[in-house]
Amino acid sequence: MNAPVPGALTSSLLYLDGVSVSFDGFKAIRSLSLTIEPGEMRAIIGPNGAGKTTMMDIITGKTRPDEGTVMFGGSVDLTRLDEAAIANLGIGRKFQKPTVFDFHTIEDNILLALKSKRTVLKTLFWQTESVQQKRIDEILGIIKLADKRERLAGSLSHGQKQWLEIGMLLAQDPKLLLVDEPAAGMTDGETAQTAVLLKEIARDHSVIVVEHDMGFIRELGVKVTVLHEGSVLAEGPLDQVSANERVVEVYLGR
Amino acid sequence: MITRFLLSNMDKRGYAFLAIVAAIGLLVPLANLLMPAGSPFHVSTATMSLWGKYLCYALLAISLDLVWGYCGILSLGHGAFFALGGYAMGMYLMRQIGSRGVYGNPVLPDFMVFLNWQELPWYWYGFSSFPFVMLMVLLVPGLLAFVFGWFAFRSRVTGVYLSIITQALTYALLLAFFRNDMGFGGNNGLTDFKDIVGFNVQAQGTRAALFAMTCTMLIAGFLLARGIVTSKLGKVVIAIRDAESRTRFLGYRVDRFKLFVFTVSACMAGVAGALYVPQVGIINPSEFAPANSIETVIWVAVGGRGSLVGAALGAVVVNWAKTMFTSGFMAPYWLFALGALFVFVTLFMPKGILGTVQGWWEKRRKPEALPAAEPAPAE
Numbered sequence: 148m149n150a151p152v153p154g155a156l157t158s159s160l161l162y163l164d165g166v167s168v169s170f171d172g173f174k175a176i177r178s179l180s181l182t183i184e185p186g187e188m189r190a191i192i193g194p195n196g197a198g199k200t201t202m203m204d205i206i207t208g209k210t211r212p213d214e215g216t217v218m219f220g221g222s223v224d225l226t227r228l229d230e231a232a233i234a235n236l237g238i239g240r241k242f243q244k245p246t247v248f249d250f251h252t253i254e255d256n257i258l259l260a261l262k263s264k265r266t267v268l269k270t271l272f273w274q275t276e277s278v279q280q281k282r283i284d285e286i287l288g289i290i291k292l293a294d295k296r297e298r299l300a301g302s303l304s305h306g307q308k309q310w311l312e313i314g315m316l317l318a319q320d321p322k323l324l325l326v327d328e329p330a331a332g333m334t335d336g337e338t339a340q341t342a343v344l345l346k347e348i349a350r351d352h353s354v355i356v357v358e359h360d361m362g363f364i365r366e367l368g369v370k371v372t373v374l375h376e377g378s379v380l381a382e383g384p385l386d387q388v389s390a391n392e393r394v395v396e397v398y399l400g401r
Numbered sequence: 402m403i404t405r406f407l408l409s410n411m412d413k414r415g416y417a418f419l420a421i422v423a424a425i426g427l428l429v430p431l432a433n434l435l436m437p438a439g440s441p442f443h444v445s446t447a448t449m450s451l452w453g454k455y456l457c458y459a460l461l462a463i464s465l466d467l468v469w470g471y472c473g474i475l476s477l478g479h480g481a482f483f484a485l486g487g488y489a490m491g492m493y494l495m496r497q498i499g500s501r502g503v504y505g506n507p508v509l510p511d512f513m514v515f516l517n518w519q520e521l522p523w524y525w526y527g528f529s530s531f532p533f534v535m536l537m538v539l540l541v542p543g544l545l546a547f548v549f550g551w552f553a554f555r556s557r558v559t560g561v562y563l564s565i566i567t568q569a570l571t572y573a574l575l576l577a578f579f580r581n582d583m584g585f586g587g588n589n590g591l592t593d594f595k596d597i598v599g600f601n602v603q604a605q606g607t608r609a610a611l612f613a614m615t616c617t618m619l620i621a622g623f624l625l626a627r628g629i630v631t632s633k634l635g636k637v638v639i640a641i642r643d644a645e646s647r648t649r650f651l652g653y654r655v656d657r658f659k660l661f662v663f664t665v666s667a668c669m670a671g672v673a674g675a676l677y678v679p680q681v682g683i684i685n686p687s688e689f690a691p692a693n694s695i696e697t698v699i700w701v702a703v704g705g706r707g708s709l710v711g712a713a714l715g716a717v718v719v720n721w722a723k724t725m726f727t728s729g730f731m732a733p734y735w736l737f738a739l740g741a742l743f744v745f746v747t748l749f750m751p752k753g754i755l756g757t758v759q760g761w762w763e764k765r766r767k768p769e770a771l772p773a774a775e776p777a778p779a780e
Contacts, residue, residue: 207650209646229649230649231649231653231654234649235652246647248644251636255636259637265653270633271629272406273634319651
């Protein structure tokens, strides 16, 4: 495990403690606590409305929590930063519905995501260096879209868009990836390939995967956190969690 | 670096546009000055000034397309930046009159004498210097756009709300410039110009030079806009148009990118206004009218939103049609025709004239290569 940063309050990469948020009186998240260690891959499951997406919104700065602590890298308080600042800290996000830039080519989508200075002047006078071009080619290879690089992203199939978005995350080279339902709407074959892809990514990144598909989670073979009504219901390996009576109750509605 | 920035990624259509504008800029003044009045190649000064006006509008359309077509900011107040550039130039032209005004006051323009003002207001200082005015033509619209954009984009005002406040902006300026005590000639605006940099504004040679200058600035504006939209910044801006929050989650500060293109665009509109005023001979508050800004949006939509050449083409075509229409028995129906054109283009030619023609062309050349999405890989 990495040595803690000087002045760090925790050695975890991501540390949520007592986080609550409500919308118009509805408590979407209630005193949620969760830690992700550097290099860890974690799956988050839970029935609809369990607060999975809201949790991601809080981590990425889209939603501000009413109370609680959200720390990144031991010392950065994420609740004080906006989306762009958080993204530049090294937190990448893949949305539930694949959102790529439809009117850009696949290659340009990756280029836009590629880790680089995001200032106005730097982008105005941007020249892609050969190292960067190599990285783009490499990512296009990983997501199996190299031969379609000149095509507009809007012409891709649903599954291919999901991969393109994962490729964009790779290009961002974040320390932590938040992946919301990567296998949604995919064929079984695509789902299996996506699991392989994510496992590959998890070798040198921390990853949080939100997913409904139990088969997919089993393939990932990682620690699972079950959310229910905005807080953690159970945590542990999938077999242990799925044997938990409370979890079964929530899922089957007994 | 600058040449590379301006000329890399230039496509055939861009070169064709540059060649045409350059040719017009050269040949029209020559045809006006050198050909005898009876010759079929002669271009009258009135026609030249009229086309000069169209080309100013083309530059305005390009500036609007930069923010609307590429960044998705539907500005319904771009006429304000155009008019401010025009007023800056108008103030210079007023100061050039000197003591030749009706009241013969060497310092004060006629309308100030008429209002019994004793001295020049401080904000008229410096406007007798042409370099200063050139700076103000860029600075005044640019600064207004910067301050306006700073607040609007930081507060994440988007879509129709932004359009409404841009409309309010130009309307507020319209009302303000109508007031006599603003010191910009009130209702009548600024007119009766005599000289520009020492040359008679009415003279044929000056008109020809102004026309050539307009073409030059249109080329410069096109190159700048083209350089911007084909750079990586241009890709970011298109990304903002299509998926703003996604762009934000990639780490781009969306507000700053919007602010950049909005300010650049306002400066371009200001230049267009500054070239427009000496050619039409007057600037008054009606240039701030919301309807003008909306008309600009129509030009861009008709020509082809998201294509700089299309925007310029739309401005020229619509204004040429307007001249044709309003000078005959059809005059009372022009606004109906304009409205119908807008509805027609929106319904049947969503990519504008240029996009539609290009679509036909591509289909004719390779009818088999229809852009169909490939099926997902079967596993």
